Amino acid sequence: MSETTKPSLLGLEPDALPAPEGQPYRRRQLADWVYLHGASSFAAMSNLPASWRTELETGYSLIPFTRSERFRSHDASVRYLFTLADGRQTEAVYMPYSGRKTLCLSSMVGCPAGCAFCATGALGFGRNLSRAEIVGQLLAVAVGEGFSPREVRNVVLMGMGEALLNYDNALGAVRTMIHPQGLEMSPRRITLSTVGLPGRIRKLAAEKLPLVLAVSLHAPDEETRRHIIPTAHAHSLDDIIASLHDWQNAGGRRVTIEYTMLDGVNDALWQAEGLVERLSGLVAHVNLIPFNPWGEARFRSSSRVTIERFEKVLVRAGVSVSVRFSRGRDTGGACGQLALTRG
Template sequence: MRAILDLLPEELPGEGYRKAQIAHWLYARGALDFAEMTDLPKALREALDREWRISEFALVEAYPSRDGSVKYLFTLLDGKKTEAVYMPYENRKTVCLSTMVGCPAGCSFCATGALGFGRNLTAAEILSQILAIAHHQGISPREIRNVVLMGMGEPLLNLQNVLRAVRVMLHPKGLALSPRRVTLSTVGIPKGIYRLAEEDLGVRLALSLHAPDDETRRKIVPTAHRYPIAEILEAVRHYYAKTKRRVTFEYTLLEGVNDHLWQARLLAKLLKGLSAHVNLIPFNPWEGAPVEGTPKAGILAFAEELRRLGVPTSIRWSRGQDVGAACGQLALKVPRPLTFKPTLEDAGR
């Protein structure tokens, strides 16, 4: 049985009109069972059910946070697990998706990195996260208007599957997202950044920098031993020249490691001339973490120093920390699951 979400809308089974109907059921109505597609001929529905599957999950577990966000734990069909986070805001609904089981990057401040690498997710498994979350929330998948590929994994090391999933997200008969509503986060893989630029999808790029100098970065980001900051920034400049999309620089503040004001000044110097925005991230604690986060006063001082030097800066105060859903906490460890299986019986929820 094949994964139907691995297909672009124009590749779906059936003739042109039927392809459009199937795409509408999948991405506008969020169907998780072919029997729901009542305007398709019965014979076609039965054939689809024999040959194709919609959901890529054996089980979905939902962990609601006090702040309204929800962490989702997905058991894949091979028994491996990954996670995503739903974050509703007043004027938008955002999902943070994973692109891998675990992560090979191994950043010292990230619980996912401590898990190590499991495997890449397929395009269908990436997209299925959106459909499962929308189903559980009782909304259309197209009501989710912001997607950030910032969950488990390094997207640029799974680029073929990520690109295919993003094309479905942007496709007018898919999720119909605006490119500016899709953000891809990377620890800095220059070859992948160049490839992403050449694909010219127009999505936003977020670079997990976390230090303004190679010496500090090597202490907390293992990939920095292979890719120096200068090489990464050269690729980022190419990306901006090609796409005209401002690049976000993610920076997790760690006490006594990368939070000195001289490092803020060096960061400002490093980004001079770039169309950049710095997103400061308070460290979200997790069991066994070898680092500690910068206190709030230090975070505010670091932000103020960057702003004083003309660098657009914001602080991303994390959501979902009480259920292990905050940035850097995804590690398959959360309490008291509310579970559901993605079946037809759940469709009315």
């Protein structure tokens, strides 16, 4: 089997990793090489029998990328562009802030949601990433930055793609992240981002995992929202909000509402008031995100004054809110921009 057709070990549940007959303890040793040491070859796994290492080498691969490129930003974030076995590309971002290692990972090549302000949306949909390709981003970044994959404490699945449309692989990757023999992360530190798919939100609620759910609302009224997210007509705002109530009624945690501030599009005071109304009865935190301009974007960010005025309406109504500046502006900062500019 060639290197690119061999299945990656990262696609397996950590407690389903292979082990030689009669030596189940080798499975944990192998898991430690992969998820604790971030080994990039089977040859490096020095406490495993040489014959078994050869066997593993013949049947499996590890990180499933043919190339990783690293772009450092002035604000200390680092963007990675990965080339997959079929030549397509996807991205991840490492954000080393406040002493925490946070990674933003992709769930797809491109994205079918087509949000009008997003560079990934402009790429269109390429394909879903496999479980191994999602977990592989985390491992490749840890190896690239020189720390153990198990040191990563925060993951946001907010890079390229709509994670809930790649449900099984995204959830599979989350299971590797929280597995005690995998990356040992707390599910409370994993954020799954969605454009708002009520059916999938309800399905996720039934998993009973205390993940953070982030919903890209971007507007409180259908007309503006459909202008920003052309595919949004498939689900009404009423149904999306109802699914968030279902999420919380099923024990789900506080919901994060993502709201990208677009000049003259969704930043009027009546829209702030509309957002307050939409969120009534929900335990939610709103992130107001000044738009991060990129090459062909046809939007501009709302001004600081407008954002502060919008924020005040939410604060006065008792809505929890913060203003988030996106990172990595000087390295192709908008999600998907690296892949877009590199072809």
